[in-house]
Amino acid sequence: MALVNFKQMLRIARSGGYAVAAFNPVDYASMRAMVEAAEEIDAPLIMQTSAKTIRYYGHEPLASWYKQLAGESPVPVTLHLDHGKDLDMIKKCIETGWTSVMIDASDRPFEENLEITKQVYDMATAGGLAIEAEIGEIGGVEEDIIVAEEDAHLANPDEAERFCKEFDLGVFAAAIGTAHGYYHGEPKVAFDLIEEIYQRTQTPMALHGGTGLDEETIARCISLGCAKVNISTNLKHIFVDSFAQYHVDHPKDYEPLKVLGAQFEAMKELFRAKMTEFGGAGKGAAMLGEIQKQSV
Numbered sequence: 399m400a401l402v403n404f405k406q407m408l409r410i411a412r413s414g415g416y417a418v419a420a421f422n423p424v425d426y427a428s429m430r431a432m433v434e435a436a437e438e439i440d441a442p443l444i445m446q447t448s449a450k451t452i453r454y455y456g457h458e459p460l461a462s463w464y465k466q467l468a469g470e471s472p473v474p475v476t477l478h479l480d481h482g483k484d485l486d487m488i489k490k491c492i493e494t495g496w497t498s499v500m501i502d503a504s505d506r507p508f509e510e511n512l513e514i515t516k517q518v519y520d521m522a523t524a525g526g527l528a529i530e531a532e533i534g535e536i537g538g539v540e541e542d543i544i545v546a547e548e549d550a551h552l553a554n555p556d557e558a559e560r561f562c563k564e565f566d567l568g569v570f571a572a573a574i575g576t577a578h579g580y581y582h583g584e585p586k587v588a589f590d591l592i593e594e595i596y597q598r599t600q601t602p603m604a605l606h607g608g609t610g611l612d613e614e615t616i617a618r619c620i621s622l623g624c625a626k627v628n629i630s631t632n633l634k635h636i637f638v639d640s641f642a643q644y645h646v647d648h649p650k651d652y653e654p655l656k657v658l659g660a661q662f663e664a665m666k667e668l669f670r671a672k673m674t675e676f677g678g679a680g681k682g683a684a685m686l687g688e689i690q691k692q693s694v
């Protein structure tokens with residue numbers, strides 16, 4: 399079974415000094431492309447659905463695509479909810495086959511965030527799922543919610559420590575200076591803060607807003623404690639641009655499967671490149687073996 403526990407996945411990645419790429423699928427083909435890419439380079443994979451995507455397709459189709467595509471895969475694949483805010487949606491993810499969920503109550507005051515996270519934590523752990531939770535506020539646009547640069551604020555290390563004492567998280571999302579969407583100007587990543595939070599919490603960290611960060615920055619974040627790197631905006635652009643470009647290059651070709659094929663290959667190329675960049679290539683089967691050993 400390649401549908402694995404998210405917490406085990408990220409602990410293994412962290413101790414191996416690499417990160418698992420987390421991509422947000424937008425349809426069946428993008429899901430299939432990420433699984434094929436992961437298998438081709440033997441890398442572990444996190445597919446994470448945004449709330450928007452769940453509202454568009456419903457829970458059941460997404461869960462069944464995941465099971466069909468990844469159920470017998472030779473590499474470990476998890477189905478994660480990205481930035482969950484709606485408790486009913488989260489509950490249904492737990493019931494329909496997601497392997498982990500993120501609760502994002504980072505826009506609330508810290509004590510309220512703790513309380514909401516606790517509700518989700520109890521619900522998820524009862525169902526055998528791991529969770530991701532966030533403190534501080536990551537800037538940019540996520541789920542049509544815009545966090546302006548002046549409202550984004552970095553995570554407080556004391557709060558981070560308290561938070562991770564309270565919950566045994568699968569992965570911890572602390573705002574460390576990255577932003578969602580494309581960066582305007584130089585991103586200001588707080589490397590010291592990543593290091594301090596990881597040292598004090600010993601919880602693998604998630605790097606949100608991975609699109610547009612250069613390789614060196616990402617490698618440094620991984621070396622300091624990040625074990626999950628999120629790539630969403632990049633895929634959105636490749637998805638639309640590759641489709642449009644095919645038509646520009648072949649204006650008389652109205653065979654839809656050829657257009658979709660070009661789009662599929664372009665997505666796969668992005669997935670392979672990112673998984674390789676984060677150090678996951680060649681780690682998939684070994685990770686799966688280790689998870690199976692731990693689970694016995």
Ligand SMILES: [Zn+2]
Nearest residue numbers: 540606607628
């Ligand atoms: Zn995010």
